[in-house]
Amino acid sequence: MGSVERAVVDYDMIIIGAGISGINAAYRVQTELPGYSYTILEARDAIGGTWDLFRYPGIRSDSDLHTFGFPWRPWSKPKAIADGESIRNYIKESASLNGIDKKVQFHHKVLAADWSSQEQQWNLTVDGSGEKKDYRAKFIIFSTGYYDYNEPLKTTIPGLENFQGTVIHPQFWPEHLDYTGKKIVIIGSGATAITLLPSLAEKAAKVTMLQRSPTYILALPAVDPSGDWMRRWLPAWMAHTLVRWKFLVLPFLFFKFCRAFPNAARKVIRKGTEKVLPKSMPHDPNFNPSYGPWEQRLCVCPDGDFFKSLKTNGDVVTDTIKNVTSTGIETSSGKTLETDIIITATGLKLLLAGGAHITVDGSPVDISQKYMFKGAMLQDIPNAAIVIGYTNASWTLGADSTALLVCRLLKQMKKRGETSVVPTVPKGEKMKDMPVLNLNSTYIDKARGQLPKAGDVAPWQPRSNYFTDYWVATYGTLSTGLQFSKPAKKVN
Template structure:
């Protein structure tokens, strides 16, 4: 069942209530709709936000702007990381290229996973580590408190990576800076904070987040009835309750998103081979009635603002199989290779699906209900 979408609404961004934004005499831009004719040269720019978009924009804009200020309500953990693999040692030349690249990939996967586990198991130590490595990269005019000290522990929300430390290099250049505070109101030539501080600006960039959109906004109908995804549970992080023959691509919020796509693709291949081997035409995740009593959680397992807002339109997951969402790449890959394709799936459904421009209609007729 093909449907290409990214999970992001490209027509409507996540709007934030910014008092007085209409009174600003300069230009206001949302990163999702970046004008091709926008000239940032020698401009005083304020980026409102502290997520990945803001952290990515700041070093790029600092190359041409007169001044760039990242204005945040609360800080984000930002970690520098080399934007390339380590140089190949002499040991690497003793093995074939294929083996070497496989070892590099495995090393990267294990390092990332162990770091996340360590942060979650030892949050105090993780906070101290982040403070130490961040403080070492800051210019003398910026302190760790309060600009880089979030209220939460690492990986309770996504951690931002700065390739080759470009974010901190921009701060040390003197062109870019970070300001933490709440907006009292936007005025004609800048932003006034509750603290009374005035930030002058010629251009305001509202990097306030993306609006999540499941399935590209396609409405799903099963047997003539609209399906409300927010009332459904995920099946092992890849299929959705009561939707036949449909695998949804979800990535990892604490690792490369494409790893989740890799797991889903491998599952889809195994699932189709399994259908053919059994001589079946379709399978539908059909969870037991007791699943209605499961304690559900956000399928992305984050408490970021954009995730909380988008959660009302997304399926849920639980801590019990087979209703779990994504866990980690290694355990998910093991399940894709060896896990049961029987538990929680109902086979022998004759499926007819029509992918229309705005909806997906599925009609299922069960000819054998012996395998609930």
């Protein structure tokens, strides 16, 4: 029997992923490009992306919601650092209020995407609830985040197979786990570990964060006092605008201060940490990183909850693991940490485009060999954007810059009758390769061979800050580094 031909569904735009980036892109498309047909293909069964997937205790943002939230629907709650459920509900409500939720096709995972120069369109192979489906689109936006939803970062922990207790990775937290009265060791020192410790300490007998190297932790108010005052006395639109600008400008200035004057910044952070540390907990080596502030992402704990837990049943041990036994962990310095549960908060496995197989006219694309155009599009790949946010600011800021740039680009192409645009590095152009993500975190270092590249020449330079990128997306040139095509003229 011959194969059954599958129906093909056509759209002007296909957005891949219904997380915060995908919902934002959809809003920009339907407001900036009225008349464009679009859909969102979501591999999972819910809107929210990371905020629907991650359900570990205490999950919260590590960026303020005044900038992490959508610019077109200001975050109105008092807490600047919000819990995961509040963020998940906010994303879903934002989608529903704008009719975006009606455009989402759940359980639709993009397996492959092939650009056809002859047809001037993308041909997508999609797994829709176990059934192979075909879609066509003039333009696609990969709003899939930057890590693997199905597999965490692999790390070698000697003797872990010996452990007779429970081993958990935060990415796959057991829904009904009861850790009341248990002894817990969290391996890692990043944002996830610093979020988990105070939350677990509320029920557990003891929670120890075992770190190979420390990170910088800032204790900030959960509710911004000045923002609370503005919301009470000023019109809502004015209060939202002023609070948002405050959280745009001050963290940016602090980041610049840290990178320009690392020793001074280190002293400022140390002074703040020593104020909230219990007297029994030494600052060195537990809170004295070997790197400068903002060489890796700074961690935030609202109202100093992390440090408060160290005054009760929380602990920090800076050491390396010699071996895991059936009942605990032996460290290289000779300590034994008895535990019932081991949590491997050791990072995320990076994965771009949701793992889809991308080809151009049938030829596979190696993303790691491509430069990023203005942090939004990939060299030699037509009519496609890939959303990568900031490492030193809220992810949504970078996502919105990308969405605005794409919409402006499509408006120009429609006006000029063009059907495709492809970022192209001129022949003979000499560039120094630069990382597209400017942090030296372990999980980023391990993914260097998978991430695209940035260059030291515009428009291939890595993103620097939201203010510059917003200006570029709104007013910058749309000619340098891009090649445009029009439909071929028919010959009679």
